[in-house]
Amino acid sequence: MWYIKYVHFCLRFLWPAPPEPAKSRKIAGYRLIFSGFFMFLVFAAIGGQSISLALSKTETSDYSYADDTQKDRGTILDRKGRILASTVPINILYADPKHIFNPEEVAEALAPLVPNLDKDSLKSLLTKKGRFVELNRKLTPKRHAAILQLGLPGIYVRPSTIRIYPQGAEAAHIIGAVDRDNKGIAGIEKSQDEKLASGRNVTLSIDTGLQTILRNALKMQITKFEALGGAGVILDIKTGEVISATSLPDFDPNHLMMSTDTARFNQVTKGVYEMGSIFKVLNTAIALETGALNMQDSIDVSQPIPVAGQLINDYHPVKGSIGLAEILVRSSNIGSAHISQKIGPKTQKDYMEQLGLLSPSPLEIVENGVPIVPENWSNITAMTVSYGYGISVSMIQAASAIAAAGGDGYYIAPTILKRSPNQPIEKTRIFSTQTAKAVRSMMRLVVSDKIGTGNFADAPGYLIGGKTGTAEKILNKGFNRKANRVSFVATFPANDPAYLILMMVDEPVGQKHSYNYATAGWVVAPAIRDVVTQIAPILGVHPIDITKPENSQNLLPPIMLDGKEAVYASF
Amino acid sequence: MRFVLFSCLIVALLGSWLYFAKLSVDEQYRTLMRLESEIKSQTEHNYVLQAEWAYLTRPERLLRLSNSLLQNNAITPERILPITAIPMRRAASSPALNTEAGVENVVY
Numbered sequence: 001m002w003y004i005k006y007v008h009f010c011l012r013f014l015w016p017a018p019p020e021p022a023k024s025r026k027i028a029g030y031r032l033i034f035s036g037f038f039m040f041l042v043f044a045a046i047g048g049q050s051i052s053l054a055l056s057k058t059e060t061s062d063y064s065y066a067d068d069t070q071k072d073r074g075t076i077l078d079r080k081g082r083i084l085a086s087t088v089p090i091n092i093l094y095a096d097p098k099h100i101f102n103p104e105e106v107a108e109a110l111a112p113l114v115p116n117l118d119k120d121s122l123k124s125l126l127t128k129k130g131r132f133v134e135l136n137r138k139l140t141p142k143r144h145a146a147i148l149q150l151g152l153p154g155i156y157v158r159p160s161t162i163r164i165y166p167q168g169a170e171a172a173h174i175i176g177a178v179d180r181d182n183k184g185i186a187g188i189e190k191s192q193d194e195k196l197a198s199g200r201n202v203t204l205s206i207d208t209g210l211q212t213i214l215r216n217a218l219k220m221q222i223t224k225f226e227a228l229g230g231a232g233v234i235l236d237i238k239t240g241e242v243i244s245a246t247s248l249p250d251f252d253p254n255h256l257m258m259s260t261d262t263a264r265f266n267q268v269t270k271g272v273y274e275m276g277s278i279f280k281v282l283n284t285a286i287a288l289e290t291g292a293l294n295m296q297d298s299i300d301v302s303q304p305i306p307v308a309g310q311l312i313n314d315y316h317p318v319k320g321s322i323g324l325a326e327i328l329v330r331s332s333n334i335g336s337a338h339i340s341q342k343i344g345p346k347t348q349k350d351y352m353e354q355l356g357l358l359s360p361s362p363l364e365i366v367e368n369g370v371p372i373v374p375e376n377w378s379n380i381t382a383m384t385v386s387y388g389y390g391i392s393v394s395m396i397q398a399a400s401a402i403a404a405a406g407g408d409g410y411y412i413a414p415t416i417l418k419r420s421p422n423q424p425i426e427k428t429r430i431f432s433t434q435t436a437k438a439v440r441s442m443m444r445l446v447v448s449d450k451i452g453t454g455n456f457a458d459a460p461g462y463l464i465g466g467k468t469g470t471a472e473k474i475l476n477k478g479f480n481r482k483a484n485r486v487s488f489v490a491t492f493p494a495n496d497p498a499y500l501i502l503m504m505v506d507e508p509v510g511q512k513h514s515y516n517y518a519t520a521g522w523v524v525a526p527a528i529r530d531v532v533t534q535i536a537p538i539l540g541v542h543p544i545d546i547t548k549p550e551n552s553q554n555l556l557p558p559i560m561l562d563g564k565e566a567v568y569a570s571f
Numbered sequence: 572m573r574f575v576l577f578s579c580l581i582v583a584l585l586g587s588w589l590y591f592a593k594l595s596v597d598e599q600y601r602t603l604m605r606l607e608s609e610i611k612s613q614t615e616h617n618y619v620l621q622a623e624w625a626y627l628t629r630p631e632r633l634l635r636l637s638n639s640l641l642q643n644n645a646i647t648p649e650r651i652l653p654i655t656a657i658p659m660r661r662a663a664s665s666p667a668l669n670t671e672a673g674v675e676n677v678v679y
Contacts, residue, residue, distance in 0.1 A: 036575055040575050040578075046586070050582075050586025055589065083622060088618050212629075212631045216634070533647075
């Protein structure tokens with residue numbers, strides 16, 4: 001039968017006949033090699049897997065390193081290490097409306113613990129579509145615990161961070177603020193956003209202690225003279241550091257949304273104004289430096305100067321000729337205008353440029369005002385610029401420029417960041433030491449001599465030098481004689497000026513106690529005296545004995561004012 | 572064959588050792604994570620305390636408290652003297668002060 005052959009073939013295939021002994025040994029050898037190779041592969045696979053398992057990272061270890069990349073925003077510190085802005089953890093209360101079965105009941109239970117929302121608002125939020133509804137961003141630990149105890153379904157708490165400003169409104173304009181995502185939107189928070197976002201700290205040149213003194217003094221004068229506001233800046237003349245800068249009205253950056261646009265406006269750096277007579281300091285310095293006039297020259301100031309249908313006049317008219325010093329001490333507009341003609345418009349413009357008055361200040365802050373500069377710098381422009389009209393600059397620009405004229409003669413770009421002790425300071429010499437000496441001597445006489453306009457700024461012992469400035473505000477393409485911006489720039493101690501203070505009060509109203517005067521001498525000068533008296537001991541400025549040669553040699557020999565020998569000493 | 576068996580044994584031993592090493596590393600990772608979490612928590616706590624301290628010691632508040640509770644005033648110039656204005660310590664051998672009868676000499 002054919003299939004018997006087939007079955008036989010199959011059986012032989014399954015159970016082959018034993019081979020010959022020699023062939024059998026050969027087959028056994030092949031089998032052994034095959035088995036050995038197979039076993040090797042198995043063990044290699046097991047070994048490989050063991051190594052792979054041993055070397056693999058767990059999910060937890062990955063997480064621990066991922067967390068490191070999330071850095072908290074850096075802290076902003078003042079020059080003495082006080083915290084101006086910091087990031088602290090908070091808990092955000094939120095709801096998942098899908099998990100809430102009875103919004104009425106939940107809203108009623110939650111309402112007493114969520115002060116920013118009443119029951120009805122809560123209920124409408126809890127019935128919203130979506131899976132995330134924020135209820136409160138600033139949950140205190142006490143309220144957090146109380147909400148947890150309620151055990152409400154669908155109400156959850158998520159950890160987050162918030163930017164806080166422990167000093168409140170102090171230096172608010174400089175520090176700025178952040179948005180809800182902790183991204184800088186104003187001030188240092190914005191200009192240094194990259195650095196702060198990477199977790200690094202920023203140390204400012206501001207001293208909060210001095211900031212408080214300056215702000216309080218300014219606030220007091222604003223209240224006393226029913227003014228709209230004011231601003232002030234303290235500058236370190238030797239380093240260009242802004243020690244203090246305040247603008248009133250101000251705001252609390254912790255509650256930014258509650259502030260007005262006016263309060264958020266930084267009058268020190270963003271606002272550009274016609275500075276008025278404080279520019280006469282620059283005019284005098286340029287005249288001396290260029291040789292247009294010297295200390296012995298005198299100018300006839302008895303006649304007003306007609307200019308473009310207007311008269312350049314003096315607040316306190318003088319008959320006859322007066323010297324350069326007396327022009328500054330009496331704050332003569334006529335005298336300053338005459339000086340500007342001797343200087344010439346081109347030279348005046350060149351100096352203004354060198355003093356950083358024609359371009360925005362390089363201060364490390366986003367709110368830097370663009371100066372309003374005359375397009376055509378004519379003789380008339382030179383006259384008005386000489387007494388601070390026709391050119392609008394920011395207070396910080398004016399302070400840096402006057403620091404060069406009334407200090408050591410160097411222009412140093414202002415900075416809001418603290419300089420390290422070994423950091424080189426870029427200085428540009430604008431005025432010679434002799435010019436600077438003459439200018440600071442004359443500024444001292446504005447305060448110390450009885451014909452000066454800034455007598456109320458005199459703080460015995462501290463040798464304050466200064467200059468008053470009163471500028472009429474612009475109204476309908478003209479000037480409003482009843483609305484002034486009064487300012488006072490002071491340097492101290494006059495024999496070796498270390499600090500400059502510039503304060504401005506906006507639209508002060510004459511009062512009974514000021515005999516209805518609302519000039520810089522009445523409004524700002526007393527504030528300067530109060531500020532210097534308080535800050536000088538903190539800054540390590542000791543009272544000066546002017547009778548000592550080492551102090552008096554830094555000022556000019558006695559100058560004749562009003563026919564008499566002027567005096568520098570205040571005690 | 573012995574070589575194969577020996578290699579397998581070595582691989583098995585190394586695998587086991589690596590496995591236990593991995594467990595140990597994992598344990599250390601967990602410890603590290605716990606410590607990191609603790610540091611983060613303490614740092615955050617520190618931030619809060621520092622912010623509270625900055626709030627309580629803000630110059631504006633200190634000035635207000637000082638004015639209302641201590642009646643402190645700014646130092647007037649006549650109260651600030653150079654170091655040379657302070658009298659030197661009297662030497663022990665120097666003549667005694669003129670004293671009233673009955674009052675002992677004081678040696679500074």
